[in-house]
Amino acid sequence: MITAVAIDDEPKAIEVIQHHISKINGVILLASFYNAKEALNFLKQNPVDVIFLDINMPHFSGIEMLDELQRKPNVIFTTAYSDYAVESYNYNAIDYLLKPFEFERFQIAIDKIAHRIEEATQQNQFIFIKDGFKNIKITFEKVLFIKGSGNYLDIFTNEKSYSPRMTFSELIEKLPTAQFIRIHQSYIVNIEHIQKIENNQVYIANHQLPISNRYKATFFKRLNL
Incomplete structure (x- = not known):
């Protein structure tokens, strides 16, 4: 079971992620947040396999949130801007989804995270x-x-x-x-x-x-x- 959290200040974007995940077996969305600081507090106590993370959010960006986390989770960036694509690789991002993204493109990102988790599980036992x-x-x-x-x-x-x-x-x-x-x-x-x-x-x-x-x-x- 792949555990996930979605973080985006746009309710519609959260709804899209929730809808896509509901169509995929083996993935569970544990929580959704419209505020990166609230998400940060949750993630410090509840590590997950992957976070779907918007970058450009008011007051506290997705990048700032990642910098605060000691344990860097697997990240799939979900953003309307292509400008951050290069920077995302500094955080070992699994994928970079440009809004609006269809289910087929979302499924590709999920397949990537499943492959990485499988590799990590085999190495860390x-x-x-x-x-x-x-x-x-x-x-x-x-x-x-x-x-x-x-x-x-x-x-x-x-x-x-x-x-x-x-x-x-x-x-x-x-x-x-x-x-x-x-x-x-x-x-x-x-x-x-x-x-x-x-x-x-x-x-x-x-x-x-x-x-x-x-x-x-x-x-x-x-x-x-």
């Missing part, structure tokens, strides 16, 4: 964490969930748990967004290991983890609930 004087390799598929506590994390796997000195923001940059999602200020879960969801609790193995109101809507939308 593990993480190394510091444990004393050792560096331990942990494969993502074994991670059940992660609990944050200040400058430390508790990484729970199906074998044991690890407590590296690392913040949530540092770890989020390394996790594949297709596999992990935040459900609480203190919890990130591996979607593949969720057994059930009941009474605002996520059940994984023998653990019950809380879903906070702040992340509930995005989490449920991600799972099509």
